[in-house]
Amino acid sequence: MIELLGKSLSELQEIMVSHKIPKFRGKQLIDYIYSRFIFDFQDMTQFPKSLRDWLEKHCTITLPTIIAESISPEGNTRKLLLELSDGSRIETVLMAQHYGNSICVSSQVGCAMGCVFCASTQGGLFRDLTVAEIVGQVVLFRTLADEAIHSLVIMGAGEPLQNYNNTVQALQLIHEPYAFNISYRKMTISTCGWVPNIYKLADEGLPITLALSLHATNDTVRRQIMPVGARYALDEVLEAVTYYYNTTQRRITFEYILINDVNVSQDEAHQLGRIGKQFPNCHINLIPVNGNEHIQLYKPSNKDMNTFKDIVSSYGVSVTIRKEMGDAIQAACGQLKAAHGRKEEIHE
Ligand code: SAH
DSSP, X not given: OEEOTTOOHHHHHHHHHHTTOOTHHHHHHHHHHHXXXXXXXXXXXXXXXXXXXXXXXXXXXXXXXXXXXXXXXXXXXXXXXXXXXXXXXXXXXXXXXXXXXXXXXXXXEEOSSOOTTOGGGXXXXXXXXXXXXXXXXXXXXXXXXXXXXXXXXXXXXXXXXXXXXXHHXXXXXXXXXXXXXXXXXXXXXXXXXXXXXXXXXXXXXXXXXEEEEOOOSSHHHHHHHOTHHHHSOXXXXXXXXXXXXXXXXXXOEEEEEEOTTTSOOHHHHHHHHHHHHXXXXXXXXXXXXXXXXXXXXXXXXXXXXXXXXXXXXXXXXXXXXXXXXXXXXXXXXXXXXXXXXXXXXXXX
């Protein structure tokens, strides 16, 4: 079976031509999938019956299946637990913001990074998502939301820069005017600091926004909460991010989880302000940690969070405390999946 989802226009045209089907059918297929959201070949009535039957026999358009859904009480955050064709499960979140719909996409099943605060990595990495599976999350949400998607963040389960080729290829397809026509500036890749591929992405020439999960201002604390910190020192990570900024001129986002008694001293706030100051126009997103019975980490008091923020802000850096939009619906990374039990995944 040939999977048609995730293929570019030229790839679909090649498939058509190599099977002696006229090339223009490729564009019609793209329009059915990404503009009309028709996935059943028999409903593609512009095609002769013979072509519909051929497609049905040889091709497939596989969207993830919805296993569970939670909608926030205000109705503006919608989270889906999705099952892929091999039974693996991932999460995708759609957030209705004042500027439009933003979608948070997963890049891997599980994650190898082992950050202590993150539910998605508790069972390790199972596998990379394919281009079709990354794009499939967007297609599915687009059909459900029935309105345009304004922006996209690769901030769900997984380390996107470890699944580099599929992630970038998926974003290239999503960007195409014939697919979702989302500009690269409205796409964000969030990384824990996978240094070599920060350089690689910078050299790709795509103005994608980079978000760095910083979470600590020194190597000692960073290694305690993010094992990747032992592989790449903070200096190396910040050097790579500097290269990204200099090459793309894109405003960098830093994510910093606020964990009581771990990384929220006033000294750390000053240090975070100093780091932010090195990156013109950067934005620092402070994220109150979301705990659960397995992740026994707690957010600081509102007063402490505000003090932390004010210190960072005193360095002239743009800084906000993230609204806990997803909290009520277990939108924090991996938590819906964890709440539904883990379908058997075989780890090697
Ligand atoms: N591997 C990538 C992307 C996935 S994690 C990265 O590290 O950036 C993306 C973000 O999920 C983290 O930066 C953090 O902001 C958020 N996150 C993970 N676990 C969380 C938790 N327990 N509470 C709050 N935010 C969390």
